Amino acid sequence: GDSVTQMEGPVTLSEEAFLTINCTYTATGYPSLFWYVQYPGEGLQLLLKATKADDKGSNKGFEATYRKETTSFHLEKGSVQVSDSAVYFCALSDRAGGYQKVTFGTGTKLQVIP
Amino acid sequence: DVKVTQSSRYLVKRTGEKVFLECVQDMDHENMFWYRQDPGLGLRLIYFSYDVKMKEKGDIPEGYSVSREKKERFSLILESASTNQTSMYLCASISSGVAGGNEQFFGPGTRLTVL
Numbered sequence: 001g002d003s004v005t006q007m008e009g010p011v012t013l014s015e016e017a018f019l020t021i022n023c024t025y026t027a028t029g030y031p032s033l034f035w036y037v038q039y040p041g042e043g044l045q046l047l048l049k050a051t052k053a054d055d056k057g058s059n060k061g062f063e064a065t066y067r068k069e070t071t072s073f074h075l076e077k078g079s080v081q082v083s084d085s086a087v088y089f090c091a092l093s094d095r096a097g098g099y100q101k102v103t104f105g106t107g108t109k110l111q112v113i114p
Numbered sequence: 115d116v117k118v119t120q121s122s123r124y125l126v127k128r129t130g131e132k133v134f135l136e137c138v139q140d141m142d143h144e145n146m147f148w149y150r151q152d153p154g155l156g157l158r159l160i161y162f163s164y165d166v167k168m169k170e171k172g173d174i175p176e177g178y179s180v181s182r183e184k185k186e187r188f189s190l191i192l193e194s195a196s197t198n199q200t201s202m203y204l205c206a207s208i209s210s211g212v213a214g215g216n217e218q219f220f221g222p223g224t225r226l227t228v229l
Contacts, residue, residue, distance in 0.1 A: 034217065036218075036220075041222075042222055042223070043118075043204055043206075043220035043221050043222045043223050044157075044204070044206075044218075044220040045220065046217040046218075049217060089156065089157070093208075093216070093218075100145050100164075100208050100210060100216070102147070102159075102208070102218055104156050104157040105156060106154065106155060106156035107156045107157075
């Protein structure tokens with residue numbers, strides 16, 4: 001079945017540091033890939049997505065590129081802020097048996113210190 | 115502004131009680147999901163529904179049941195709550211898409227404590 005593996009946290013960075021959170025996946029079909037973010041006390045919200053190979057998703061200074069050859073979708077940001085402190089989830093979505101199936105990674109907690 | 119709402123943000127129940135968690139979405143989505151979120155385990159799918167009165171088991175359905183009588187509402191039921199069901203419960207919905215590129219919309223979560 002489908003699976004998503006993302007780097008374990010927590011990740012602690014100083015403000016303005018470069019961020020990379022690794023995500024790799026296995027899927028039988030041609031999935032769409034997502035990064036969701038969960039701020040403290042809230043539900044998940046979409047950060048960015050890519051629906052086909054070589055697509056780059058971007059939002060709020062974050063970027064991720066859909067790499068089919070390495071089955072990866074790593075999240076990057078050039079300069080993190082304290083307000084980026086949150087839990088980040090990598091996910092894939094595919095249609096299986098007529099259903100929209102979504103598979104999540106275990107999440108990576110990011111803490112940015114001033 | 116699209117929205118998924120959950121009936122409670124915090125809930126405290128006793129072992130053996132029957133617990134209802136309600137979720138409502140206003141986006142006319144066909145698919146709705148219940149997850150539980152635990153530290154180190156990420157999101158685990160309990161049940162999902164792709165249409166009214168239809169339901170499918172997710173990865174961890176034991177101890178739970180669901181009800182979907184109306185398109186906008188999806189209820190999670192703990193028939194007899196146990197302490198190992200203490201968790202954060204997240205509801206989500208998604209529109210059916212041809213290519214699977216649609217995002218899920220999440221509610222704010224219900225933090226359930228079973229004593």
